[in-house]
Amino acid sequence: MKPIDSAKLYCDGRHYDAQHTDVYGDLSFYSSQAQRFGxxxxxxxxxxxxxxLPLAKEGYDITGLDISxxxxxxxxxxxxKENLNIPWFHADCRNFHLAKKFNLIFIPFNSFAHIHDRESFxxxxxxxxxxxxxxxxxIIDIFNPDLRILIAENPKRHKVAEYKEPNSxxxxxxxxxxxxxxSTQINHITWFYKIGDSKEYPVELNMRIYYPEELVNKLFYNDFEVVDRFGDWDECIFQSDSPRHIVVCKKRI
Ligand SMILES: C[S@@+](CC[C@H](N)C(=O)[O-])C[C@H]1O[C@@H](n2cnc3c(N)ncnc32)[C@H](O)[C@@H]1O
Known part of the structure:
Protein backbone atom coordinates (compact mmCIF):
# COMPACT_ATOMS: atom_id res chain seq x y z
CA MET A 1 0.00 0.00 0.00
CA LYS A 2 1.48 3.35 -1.03
CA PRO A 3 2.05 5.95 1.69
CA ILE A 4 -0.18 9.04 1.61
CA ASP A 5 1.73 11.89 -0.05
CA SER A 6 -0.52 14.90 0.61
CA ALA A 7 0.81 15.92 4.07
CA LYS A 8 2.43 19.16 2.89
CA LEU A 9 -0.64 20.27 0.97
CA TYR A 10 -2.93 19.85 3.97
CA CYS A 11 -0.56 20.97 6.75
CA ASP A 12 -2.53 24.11 7.67
CA GLY A 13 -6.32 23.98 7.61
CA ARG A 14 -6.61 27.77 7.73
CA HIS A 15 -5.08 27.97 4.24
CA TYR A 16 -7.53 25.32 3.00
CA ASP A 17 -10.50 27.25 4.37
CA ALA A 18 -9.28 30.58 3.02
CA GLN A 19 -8.85 28.98 -0.39
CA HIS A 20 -12.26 27.30 -0.47
CA THR A 21 -14.64 29.99 0.77
CA ASP A 22 -16.65 29.74 -2.46
CA VAL A 23 -17.25 25.94 -2.34
CA TYR A 24 -20.63 25.18 -0.79
CA GLY A 25 -22.64 23.63 -3.65
CA ASP A 26 -22.24 20.12 -2.24
CA LEU A 27 -23.80 20.86 1.17
CA SER A 28 -27.40 20.62 -0.02
CA PHE A 29 -26.51 17.34 -1.75
CA TYR A 30 -25.17 15.76 1.47
CA SER A 31 -28.00 17.24 3.46
CA SER A 32 -30.51 15.53 1.18
CA GLN A 33 -28.56 12.22 1.28
CA ALA A 34 -28.43 12.43 5.08
CA GLN A 35 -32.18 12.83 5.15
CA ARG A 36 -32.55 9.93 2.74
CA PHE A 37 -30.27 7.43 4.49
CA GLY A 38 -30.31 8.64 8.10
CA LEU A 53 -19.92 21.38 10.73
CA PRO A 54 -23.00 22.52 8.79
CA LEU A 55 -24.41 18.97 8.82
CA ALA A 56 -23.91 18.82 12.60
CA LYS A 57 -25.60 22.22 12.84
CA GLU A 58 -28.59 20.77 10.97
CA GLY A 59 -28.80 18.32 13.87
CA TYR A 60 -27.21 15.23 12.33
CA ASP A 61 -25.10 12.84 14.43
CA ILE A 62 -21.90 13.09 12.35
CA THR A 63 -18.30 12.01 12.94
CA GLY A 64 -15.27 13.35 11.06
CA LEU A 65 -12.13 11.38 10.23
CA ASP A 66 -8.97 12.71 8.58
CA ILE A 67 -5.27 11.89 8.36
CA SER A 68 -4.09 15.50 8.64
CA LYS A 81 -16.42 28.11 18.70
CA GLU A 82 -19.85 27.02 17.51
CA ASN A 83 -20.46 24.71 20.50
CA LEU A 84 -20.84 21.70 18.25
CA ASN A 85 -20.14 18.34 19.79
CA ILE A 86 -18.55 16.46 16.88
CA PRO A 87 -16.29 13.41 17.42
CA TRP A 88 -13.11 13.88 15.35
CA PHE A 89 -10.76 11.01 14.58
CA HIS A 90 -7.20 11.28 13.44
CA ALA A 91 -6.86 8.21 11.21
CA ASP A 92 -6.09 6.91 7.75
CA CYS A 93 -9.32 6.10 5.93
CA ARG A 94 -7.60 2.93 4.72
CA ASN A 95 -7.13 1.69 8.27
CA PHE A 96 -9.54 2.81 10.96
CA HIS A 97 -11.41 1.14 13.79
CA LEU A 98 -14.30 3.02 15.41
CA ALA A 99 -16.59 1.49 18.00
CA LYS A 100 -19.65 2.52 16.02
CA LYS A 101 -21.48 1.68 12.80
CA PHE A 102 -23.02 4.20 10.42
CA ASN A 103 -26.05 4.49 8.17
CA LEU A 104 -24.18 6.81 5.84
CA ILE A 105 -20.45 7.05 5.11
CA PHE A 106 -19.23 9.51 2.51
CA ILE A 107 -15.91 10.69 1.09
CA PRO A 108 -16.57 14.03 -0.64
CA PHE A 109 -14.91 16.61 -2.86
CA ASN A 110 -12.34 14.51 -4.77
CA SER A 111 -10.69 13.14 -1.61
CA PHE A 112 -11.01 9.67 -3.10
CA ALA A 113 -8.36 10.67 -5.67
CA HIS A 114 -5.83 10.37 -2.82
CA ILE A 115 -6.42 6.61 -2.93
CA HIS A 116 -3.74 5.72 -5.43
CA ASP A 117 -3.28 1.96 -5.61
CA ARG A 118 -5.30 -1.26 -5.54
CA GLU A 119 -4.24 -2.15 -2.00
CA SER A 120 -5.38 1.25 -0.74
CA PHE A 121 -8.70 0.92 -2.58
CA ILE A 139 -21.02 7.77 -1.28
CA ILE A 140 -17.92 8.60 -3.33
CA ASP A 141 -17.80 12.01 -5.02
CA ILE A 142 -15.01 12.65 -7.52
CA PHE A 143 -14.65 14.53 -10.80
CA ASN A 144 -15.57 12.86 -14.05
CA PRO A 145 -12.16 12.79 -15.77
CA ASP A 146 -11.90 15.10 -18.77
CA LEU A 147 -9.34 13.59 -21.14
CA ARG A 148 -8.96 16.84 -23.09
CA ILE A 149 -7.58 18.50 -19.98
CA LEU A 150 -5.55 15.53 -18.73
CA ILE A 151 -3.65 14.82 -21.93
CA ALA A 152 -3.38 18.36 -23.27
CA GLU A 153 0.12 18.87 -24.70
CA ASN A 154 2.25 21.51 -22.97
CA PRO A 155 -0.53 22.68 -20.67
CA LYS A 156 -0.04 26.25 -19.57
CA ARG A 157 0.38 27.10 -15.93
CA HIS A 158 -2.87 28.62 -14.74
CA LYS A 159 -4.27 30.36 -11.70
CA VAL A 160 -6.06 28.16 -9.17
CA ALA A 161 -6.77 30.48 -6.25
CA GLU A 162 -6.06 33.79 -4.62
CA TYR A 163 -6.74 34.56 -0.98
CA LYS A 164 -5.36 36.38 2.06
CA GLU A 165 -2.70 34.61 4.15
CA PRO A 166 -4.44 33.78 7.47
CA ASN A 167 -1.61 35.25 9.65
CA SER A 168 -0.03 38.08 7.71
CA SER A 183 0.34 4.34 -17.27
CA THR A 184 -0.39 4.89 -13.57
CA GLN A 185 -3.47 7.11 -14.06
CA ILE A 186 -1.95 9.60 -11.64
CA ASN A 187 -2.30 13.27 -12.47
CA HIS A 188 0.87 14.85 -11.03
CA ILE A 189 -0.22 18.37 -10.17
CA THR A 190 2.09 21.02 -8.78
CA TRP A 191 0.68 24.01 -6.97
CA PHE A 192 3.07 26.97 -6.84
CA TYR A 193 2.41 29.17 -3.80
CA LYS A 194 3.46 32.80 -3.99
CA ILE A 195 2.92 34.62 -0.71
CA GLY A 196 3.35 38.39 -0.82
CA ASP A 197 6.72 39.26 -2.37
CA SER A 198 8.50 36.09 -1.25
CA LYS A 199 9.82 33.45 -3.62
CA GLU A 200 7.22 30.97 -4.80
CA TYR A 201 7.42 27.37 -3.60
CA PRO A 202 5.95 24.16 -5.07
CA VAL A 203 3.62 21.68 -3.37
CA GLU A 204 2.72 18.36 -4.97
CA LEU A 205 -0.81 17.08 -5.37
CA ASN A 206 -1.04 13.64 -6.93
CA MET A 207 -4.55 12.71 -7.93
CA ARG A 208 -5.49 9.18 -9.02
CA ILE A 209 -7.85 9.38 -11.97
CA TYR A 210 -10.75 6.94 -11.72
CA TYR A 211 -12.60 6.36 -14.96
CA PRO A 212 -16.33 5.87 -14.41
CA GLU A 213 -16.63 2.22 -15.44
CA GLU A 214 -13.38 1.39 -13.65
CA LEU A 215 -14.73 2.82 -10.42
CA VAL A 216 -18.08 1.02 -10.47
CA ASN A 217 -16.40 -2.25 -11.48
CA LYS A 218 -13.86 -1.95 -8.66
CA LEU A 219 -16.70 -1.30 -6.24
CA PHE A 220 -18.51 -4.38 -7.55
CA TYR A 221 -15.46 -6.59 -7.02
CA ASN A 222 -15.16 -5.15 -3.50
CA ASP A 223 -18.71 -6.29 -2.74
CA PHE A 224 -20.59 -3.04 -3.26
CA GLU A 225 -23.78 -2.63 -5.24
CA VAL A 226 -24.32 0.70 -6.98
CA VAL A 227 -27.66 2.24 -6.07
CA ASP A 228 -27.38 5.63 -7.83
CA ARG A 229 -24.98 7.63 -9.95
CA PHE A 230 -25.20 11.40 -10.21
CA GLY A 231 -23.41 13.79 -12.56
CA ASP A 232 -23.34 16.71 -10.16
CA TRP A 233 -24.46 17.91 -6.75
CA ASP A 234 -27.92 18.77 -8.10
CA GLU A 235 -28.53 15.00 -8.48
CA CYS A 236 -28.70 15.14 -12.29
CA ILE A 237 -28.19 11.90 -14.22
CA PHE A 238 -24.57 10.88 -14.71
CA GLN A 239 -23.53 11.09 -18.36
CA SER A 240 -20.50 11.53 -20.59
CA ASP A 241 -20.02 15.26 -20.08
CA SER A 242 -21.01 15.39 -16.41
CA PRO A 243 -18.58 17.42 -14.32
CA ARG A 244 -18.73 14.98 -11.41
CA HIS A 245 -19.14 11.26 -10.84
CA ILE A 246 -21.04 10.65 -7.62
CA VAL A 247 -21.58 7.01 -6.77
CA VAL A 248 -24.05 5.91 -4.10
CA CYS A 249 -23.61 2.27 -3.14
CA LYS A 250 -24.33 -0.28 -0.44
CA LYS A 251 -22.90 -3.61 0.63
CA ARG A 252 -23.70 -6.38 -1.84
CA ILE A 253 -25.33 -9.28 -0.01
C1 LIG B 1 -9.83 17.93 -0.76
S1 LIG B 1 -9.65 17.78 0.99
C2 LIG B 1 -11.35 17.54 1.42
C3 LIG B 1 -11.67 18.03 2.81
C4 LIG B 1 -13.18 18.08 3.16
N1 LIG B 1 -13.81 16.80 3.08
C5 LIG B 1 -13.92 19.04 2.23
O1 LIG B 1 -14.79 18.57 1.50
O2 LIG B 1 -13.61 20.23 2.25
C6 LIG B 1 -8.95 16.16 1.11
C7 LIG B 1 -8.75 15.64 2.52
O3 LIG B 1 -8.36 14.27 2.45
C8 LIG B 1 -7.52 13.99 3.54
N2 LIG B 1 -6.85 12.70 3.30
C9 LIG B 1 -5.99 12.40 2.29
N3 LIG B 1 -5.62 11.12 2.39
C10 LIG B 1 -6.27 10.60 3.48
C11 LIG B 1 -6.30 9.31 4.10
N4 LIG B 1 -5.59 8.28 3.63
N5 LIG B 1 -7.08 9.15 5.19
C12 LIG B 1 -7.81 10.18 5.70
N6 LIG B 1 -7.81 11.41 5.16
C13 LIG B 1 -7.06 11.62 4.05
C14 LIG B 1 -6.61 15.21 3.59
O4 LIG B 1 -5.95 15.32 4.81
C15 LIG B 1 -7.63 16.33 3.32
O5 LIG B 1 -8.15 16.84 4.52
Missing amino acids: EPILELACGTGRLT LGMLKTAKEKAE EALCSCVKKHLMCNGHF NEKVLITESNKYDR
Missing part, protein backbone atom coordinates in the same frame (compact mmCIF):
# COMPACT_ATOMS: atom_id res chain seq x y z
CA GLU A 39 -27.70 8.86 10.81
CA PRO A 40 -25.24 8.25 12.30
CA ILE A 41 -23.00 9.61 9.55
CA LEU A 42 -19.25 9.29 9.03
CA GLU A 43 -17.36 11.70 6.78
CA LEU A 44 -14.06 10.25 5.58
CA ALA A 45 -11.32 12.78 4.79
CA CYS A 46 -13.39 15.45 6.52
CA GLY A 47 -10.57 18.02 6.47
CA THR A 48 -11.49 21.24 8.25
CA GLY A 49 -15.12 20.19 8.61
CA ARG A 50 -16.32 22.29 5.68
CA LEU A 51 -19.28 19.86 5.37
CA THR A 52 -19.15 18.19 8.82
CA LEU A 69 -3.64 16.93 12.13
CA GLY A 70 -3.43 20.44 10.66
CA MET A 71 -6.84 20.09 9.01
CA LEU A 72 -8.40 18.51 12.12
CA LYS A 73 -7.01 21.28 14.36
CA THR A 74 -8.91 23.87 12.33
CA ALA A 75 -12.04 21.67 12.32
CA LYS A 76 -11.92 21.28 16.12
CA GLU A 77 -11.38 25.00 16.72
CA LYS A 78 -14.35 25.93 14.53
CA ALA A 79 -16.59 23.29 16.17
CA GLU A 80 -15.63 24.52 19.67
CA GLU A 122 -9.33 -2.52 -1.09
CA ALA A 123 -8.30 -1.45 2.42
CA LEU A 124 -10.64 1.56 2.31
CA CYS A 125 -13.54 -0.59 1.05
CA SER A 126 -12.91 -3.15 3.75
CA CYS A 127 -12.95 -0.49 6.50
CA VAL A 128 -16.11 1.09 5.08
CA LYS A 129 -17.88 -2.29 4.97
CA LYS A 130 -16.95 -2.98 8.60
CA HIS A 131 -18.39 0.37 9.68
CA LEU A 132 -21.62 0.32 7.66
CA MET A 133 -24.90 -0.78 9.19
CA CYS A 134 -26.57 -3.68 7.31
CA ASN A 135 -28.55 -1.33 5.10
CA GLY A 136 -26.04 1.54 5.25
CA HIS A 137 -24.89 3.52 2.21
CA PHE A 138 -21.50 4.75 1.01
CA ASN A 169 -2.96 39.03 5.49
CA GLU A 170 -0.57 39.05 2.51
CA LYS A 171 -1.88 37.97 -0.89
CA VAL A 172 -1.46 34.23 -1.62
CA LEU A 173 -1.51 33.31 -5.29
CA ILE A 174 -1.61 29.65 -6.32
CA THR A 175 -0.87 28.63 -9.89
CA GLU A 176 -0.93 25.08 -11.20
CA SER A 177 0.85 22.90 -13.69
CA ASN A 178 0.22 19.21 -14.28
CA LYS A 179 1.58 16.12 -15.94
CA TYR A 180 -0.74 13.17 -16.35
CA ASP A 181 0.88 9.73 -16.34
CA ARG A 182 -1.29 7.53 -18.55
Whole structure:
Protein backbone atom coordinates (compact mmCIF):
# COMPACT_ATOMS: atom_id res chain seq x y z
CA MET A 1 0.00 0.00 0.00
CA LYS A 2 1.48 3.35 -1.03
CA PRO A 3 2.05 5.95 1.69
CA ILE A 4 -0.18 9.04 1.61
CA ASP A 5 1.73 11.89 -0.05
CA SER A 6 -0.52 14.90 0.61
CA ALA A 7 0.81 15.92 4.07
CA LYS A 8 2.43 19.16 2.89
CA LEU A 9 -0.64 20.27 0.97
CA TYR A 10 -2.93 19.85 3.97
CA CYS A 11 -0.56 20.97 6.75
CA ASP A 12 -2.53 24.11 7.67
CA GLY A 13 -6.32 23.98 7.61
CA ARG A 14 -6.61 27.77 7.73
CA HIS A 15 -5.08 27.97 4.24
CA TYR A 16 -7.53 25.32 3.00
CA ASP A 17 -10.50 27.25 4.37
CA ALA A 18 -9.28 30.58 3.02
CA GLN A 19 -8.85 28.98 -0.39
CA HIS A 20 -12.26 27.30 -0.47
CA THR A 21 -14.64 29.99 0.77
CA ASP A 22 -16.65 29.74 -2.46
CA VAL A 23 -17.25 25.94 -2.34
CA TYR A 24 -20.63 25.18 -0.79
CA GLY A 25 -22.64 23.63 -3.65
CA ASP A 26 -22.24 20.12 -2.24
CA LEU A 27 -23.80 20.86 1.17
CA SER A 28 -27.40 20.62 -0.02
CA PHE A 29 -26.51 17.34 -1.75
CA TYR A 30 -25.17 15.76 1.47
CA SER A 31 -28.00 17.24 3.46
CA SER A 32 -30.51 15.53 1.18
CA GLN A 33 -28.56 12.22 1.28
CA ALA A 34 -28.43 12.43 5.08
CA GLN A 35 -32.18 12.83 5.15
CA ARG A 36 -32.55 9.93 2.74
CA PHE A 37 -30.27 7.43 4.49
CA GLY A 38 -30.31 8.64 8.10
CA GLU A 39 -27.70 8.86 10.81
CA PRO A 40 -25.24 8.25 12.30
CA ILE A 41 -23.00 9.61 9.55
CA LEU A 42 -19.25 9.29 9.03
CA GLU A 43 -17.36 11.70 6.78
CA LEU A 44 -14.06 10.25 5.58
CA ALA A 45 -11.32 12.78 4.79
CA CYS A 46 -13.39 15.45 6.52
CA GLY A 47 -10.57 18.02 6.47
CA THR A 48 -11.49 21.24 8.25
CA GLY A 49 -15.12 20.19 8.61
CA ARG A 50 -16.32 22.29 5.68
CA LEU A 51 -19.28 19.86 5.37
CA THR A 52 -19.15 18.19 8.82
CA LEU A 53 -19.92 21.38 10.73
CA PRO A 54 -23.00 22.52 8.79
CA LEU A 55 -24.41 18.97 8.82
CA ALA A 56 -23.91 18.82 12.60
CA LYS A 57 -25.60 22.22 12.84
CA GLU A 58 -28.59 20.77 10.97
CA GLY A 59 -28.80 18.32 13.87
CA TYR A 60 -27.21 15.23 12.33
CA ASP A 61 -25.10 12.84 14.43
CA ILE A 62 -21.90 13.09 12.35
CA THR A 63 -18.30 12.01 12.94
CA GLY A 64 -15.27 13.35 11.06
CA LEU A 65 -12.13 11.38 10.23
CA ASP A 66 -8.97 12.71 8.58
CA ILE A 67 -5.27 11.89 8.36
CA SER A 68 -4.09 15.50 8.64
CA LEU A 69 -3.64 16.93 12.13
CA GLY A 70 -3.43 20.44 10.66
CA MET A 71 -6.84 20.09 9.01
CA LEU A 72 -8.40 18.51 12.12
CA LYS A 73 -7.01 21.28 14.36
CA THR A 74 -8.91 23.87 12.33
CA ALA A 75 -12.04 21.67 12.32
CA LYS A 76 -11.92 21.28 16.12
CA GLU A 77 -11.38 25.00 16.72
CA LYS A 78 -14.35 25.93 14.53
CA ALA A 79 -16.59 23.29 16.17
CA GLU A 80 -15.63 24.52 19.67
CA LYS A 81 -16.42 28.11 18.70
CA GLU A 82 -19.85 27.02 17.51
CA ASN A 83 -20.46 24.71 20.50
CA LEU A 84 -20.84 21.70 18.25
CA ASN A 85 -20.14 18.34 19.79
CA ILE A 86 -18.55 16.46 16.88
CA PRO A 87 -16.29 13.41 17.42
CA TRP A 88 -13.11 13.88 15.35
CA PHE A 89 -10.76 11.01 14.58
CA HIS A 90 -7.20 11.28 13.44
CA ALA A 91 -6.86 8.21 11.21
CA ASP A 92 -6.09 6.91 7.75
CA CYS A 93 -9.32 6.10 5.93
CA ARG A 94 -7.60 2.93 4.72
CA ASN A 95 -7.13 1.69 8.27
CA PHE A 96 -9.54 2.81 10.96
CA HIS A 97 -11.41 1.14 13.79
CA LEU A 98 -14.30 3.02 15.41
CA ALA A 99 -16.59 1.49 18.00
CA LYS A 100 -19.65 2.52 16.02
CA LYS A 101 -21.48 1.68 12.80
CA PHE A 102 -23.02 4.20 10.42
CA ASN A 103 -26.05 4.49 8.17
CA LEU A 104 -24.18 6.81 5.84
CA ILE A 105 -20.45 7.05 5.11
CA PHE A 106 -19.23 9.51 2.51
CA ILE A 107 -15.91 10.69 1.09
CA PRO A 108 -16.57 14.03 -0.64
CA PHE A 109 -14.91 16.61 -2.86
CA ASN A 110 -12.34 14.51 -4.77
CA SER A 111 -10.69 13.14 -1.61
CA PHE A 112 -11.01 9.67 -3.10
CA ALA A 113 -8.36 10.67 -5.67
CA HIS A 114 -5.83 10.37 -2.82
CA ILE A 115 -6.42 6.61 -2.93
CA HIS A 116 -3.74 5.72 -5.43
CA ASP A 117 -3.28 1.96 -5.61
CA ARG A 118 -5.30 -1.26 -5.54
CA GLU A 119 -4.24 -2.15 -2.00
CA SER A 120 -5.38 1.25 -0.74
CA PHE A 121 -8.70 0.92 -2.58
CA GLU A 122 -9.33 -2.52 -1.09
CA ALA A 123 -8.30 -1.45 2.42
CA LEU A 124 -10.64 1.56 2.31
CA CYS A 125 -13.54 -0.59 1.05
CA SER A 126 -12.91 -3.15 3.75
CA CYS A 127 -12.95 -0.49 6.50
CA VAL A 128 -16.11 1.09 5.08
CA LYS A 129 -17.88 -2.29 4.97
CA LYS A 130 -16.95 -2.98 8.60
CA HIS A 131 -18.39 0.37 9.68
CA LEU A 132 -21.62 0.32 7.66
CA MET A 133 -24.90 -0.78 9.19
CA CYS A 134 -26.57 -3.68 7.31
CA ASN A 135 -28.55 -1.33 5.10
CA GLY A 136 -26.04 1.54 5.25
CA HIS A 137 -24.89 3.52 2.21
CA PHE A 138 -21.50 4.75 1.01
CA ILE A 139 -21.02 7.77 -1.28
CA ILE A 140 -17.92 8.60 -3.33
CA ASP A 141 -17.80 12.01 -5.02
CA ILE A 142 -15.01 12.65 -7.52
CA PHE A 143 -14.65 14.53 -10.80
CA ASN A 144 -15.57 12.86 -14.05
CA PRO A 145 -12.16 12.79 -15.77
CA ASP A 146 -11.90 15.10 -18.77
CA LEU A 147 -9.34 13.59 -21.14
CA ARG A 148 -8.96 16.84 -23.09
CA ILE A 149 -7.58 18.50 -19.98
CA LEU A 150 -5.55 15.53 -18.73
CA ILE A 151 -3.65 14.82 -21.93
CA ALA A 152 -3.38 18.36 -23.27
CA GLU A 153 0.12 18.87 -24.70
CA ASN A 154 2.25 21.51 -22.97
CA PRO A 155 -0.53 22.68 -20.67
CA LYS A 156 -0.04 26.25 -19.57
CA ARG A 157 0.38 27.10 -15.93
CA HIS A 158 -2.87 28.62 -14.74
CA LYS A 159 -4.27 30.36 -11.70
CA VAL A 160 -6.06 28.16 -9.17
CA ALA A 161 -6.77 30.48 -6.25
CA GLU A 162 -6.06 33.79 -4.62
CA TYR A 163 -6.74 34.56 -0.98
CA LYS A 164 -5.36 36.38 2.06
CA GLU A 165 -2.70 34.61 4.15
CA PRO A 166 -4.44 33.78 7.47
CA ASN A 167 -1.61 35.25 9.65
CA SER A 168 -0.03 38.08 7.71
CA ASN A 169 -2.96 39.03 5.49
CA GLU A 170 -0.57 39.05 2.51
CA LYS A 171 -1.88 37.97 -0.89
CA VAL A 172 -1.46 34.23 -1.62
CA LEU A 173 -1.51 33.31 -5.29
CA ILE A 174 -1.61 29.65 -6.32
CA THR A 175 -0.87 28.63 -9.89
CA GLU A 176 -0.93 25.08 -11.20
CA SER A 177 0.85 22.90 -13.69
CA ASN A 178 0.22 19.21 -14.28
CA LYS A 179 1.58 16.12 -15.94
CA TYR A 180 -0.74 13.17 -16.35
CA ASP A 181 0.88 9.73 -16.34
CA ARG A 182 -1.29 7.53 -18.55
CA SER A 183 0.34 4.34 -17.27
CA THR A 184 -0.39 4.89 -13.57
CA GLN A 185 -3.47 7.11 -14.06
CA ILE A 186 -1.95 9.60 -11.64
CA ASN A 187 -2.30 13.27 -12.47
CA HIS A 188 0.87 14.85 -11.03
CA ILE A 189 -0.22 18.37 -10.17
CA THR A 190 2.09 21.02 -8.78
CA TRP A 191 0.68 24.01 -6.97
CA PHE A 192 3.07 26.97 -6.84
CA TYR A 193 2.41 29.17 -3.80
CA LYS A 194 3.46 32.80 -3.99
CA ILE A 195 2.92 34.62 -0.71
CA GLY A 196 3.35 38.39 -0.82
CA ASP A 197 6.72 39.26 -2.37
CA SER A 198 8.50 36.09 -1.25
CA LYS A 199 9.82 33.45 -3.62
CA GLU A 200 7.22 30.97 -4.80
CA TYR A 201 7.42 27.37 -3.60
CA PRO A 202 5.95 24.16 -5.07
CA VAL A 203 3.62 21.68 -3.37
CA GLU A 204 2.72 18.36 -4.97
CA LEU A 205 -0.81 17.08 -5.37
CA ASN A 206 -1.04 13.64 -6.93
CA MET A 207 -4.55 12.71 -7.93
CA ARG A 208 -5.49 9.18 -9.02
CA ILE A 209 -7.85 9.38 -11.97
CA TYR A 210 -10.75 6.94 -11.72
CA TYR A 211 -12.60 6.36 -14.96
CA PRO A 212 -16.33 5.87 -14.41
CA GLU A 213 -16.63 2.22 -15.44
CA GLU A 214 -13.38 1.39 -13.65
CA LEU A 215 -14.73 2.82 -10.42
CA VAL A 216 -18.08 1.02 -10.47
CA ASN A 217 -16.40 -2.25 -11.48
CA LYS A 218 -13.86 -1.95 -8.66
CA LEU A 219 -16.70 -1.30 -6.24
CA PHE A 220 -18.51 -4.38 -7.55
CA TYR A 221 -15.46 -6.59 -7.02
CA ASN A 222 -15.16 -5.15 -3.50
CA ASP A 223 -18.71 -6.29 -2.74
CA PHE A 224 -20.59 -3.04 -3.26
CA GLU A 225 -23.78 -2.63 -5.24
CA VAL A 226 -24.32 0.70 -6.98
CA VAL A 227 -27.66 2.24 -6.07
CA ASP A 228 -27.38 5.63 -7.83
CA ARG A 229 -24.98 7.63 -9.95
CA PHE A 230 -25.20 11.40 -10.21
CA GLY A 231 -23.41 13.79 -12.56
CA ASP A 232 -23.34 16.71 -10.16
CA TRP A 233 -24.46 17.91 -6.75
CA ASP A 234 -27.92 18.77 -8.10
CA GLU A 235 -28.53 15.00 -8.48
CA CYS A 236 -28.70 15.14 -12.29
CA ILE A 237 -28.19 11.90 -14.22
CA PHE A 238 -24.57 10.88 -14.71
CA GLN A 239 -23.53 11.09 -18.36
CA SER A 240 -20.50 11.53 -20.59
CA ASP A 241 -20.02 15.26 -20.08
CA SER A 242 -21.01 15.39 -16.41
CA PRO A 243 -18.58 17.42 -14.32
CA ARG A 244 -18.73 14.98 -11.41
CA HIS A 245 -19.14 11.26 -10.84
CA ILE A 246 -21.04 10.65 -7.62
CA VAL A 247 -21.58 7.01 -6.77
CA VAL A 248 -24.05 5.91 -4.10
CA CYS A 249 -23.61 2.27 -3.14
CA LYS A 250 -24.33 -0.28 -0.44
CA LYS A 251 -22.90 -3.61 0.63
CA ARG A 252 -23.70 -6.38 -1.84
CA ILE A 253 -25.33 -9.28 -0.01
C1 LIG B 1 -9.83 17.93 -0.76
S1 LIG B 1 -9.65 17.78 0.99
C2 LIG B 1 -11.35 17.54 1.42
C3 LIG B 1 -11.67 18.03 2.81
C4 LIG B 1 -13.18 18.08 3.16
N1 LIG B 1 -13.81 16.80 3.08
C5 LIG B 1 -13.92 19.04 2.23
O1 LIG B 1 -14.79 18.57 1.50
O2 LIG B 1 -13.61 20.23 2.25
C6 LIG B 1 -8.95 16.16 1.11
C7 LIG B 1 -8.75 15.64 2.52
O3 LIG B 1 -8.36 14.27 2.45
C8 LIG B 1 -7.52 13.99 3.54
N2 LIG B 1 -6.85 12.70 3.30
C9 LIG B 1 -5.99 12.40 2.29
N3 LIG B 1 -5.62 11.12 2.39
C10 LIG B 1 -6.27 10.60 3.48
C11 LIG B 1 -6.30 9.31 4.10
N4 LIG B 1 -5.59 8.28 3.63
N5 LIG B 1 -7.08 9.15 5.19
C12 LIG B 1 -7.81 10.18 5.70
N6 LIG B 1 -7.81 11.41 5.16
C13 LIG B 1 -7.06 11.62 4.05
C14 LIG B 1 -6.61 15.21 3.59
O4 LIG B 1 -5.95 15.32 4.81
C15 LIG B 1 -7.63 16.33 3.32
O5 LIG B 1 -8.15 16.84 4.52
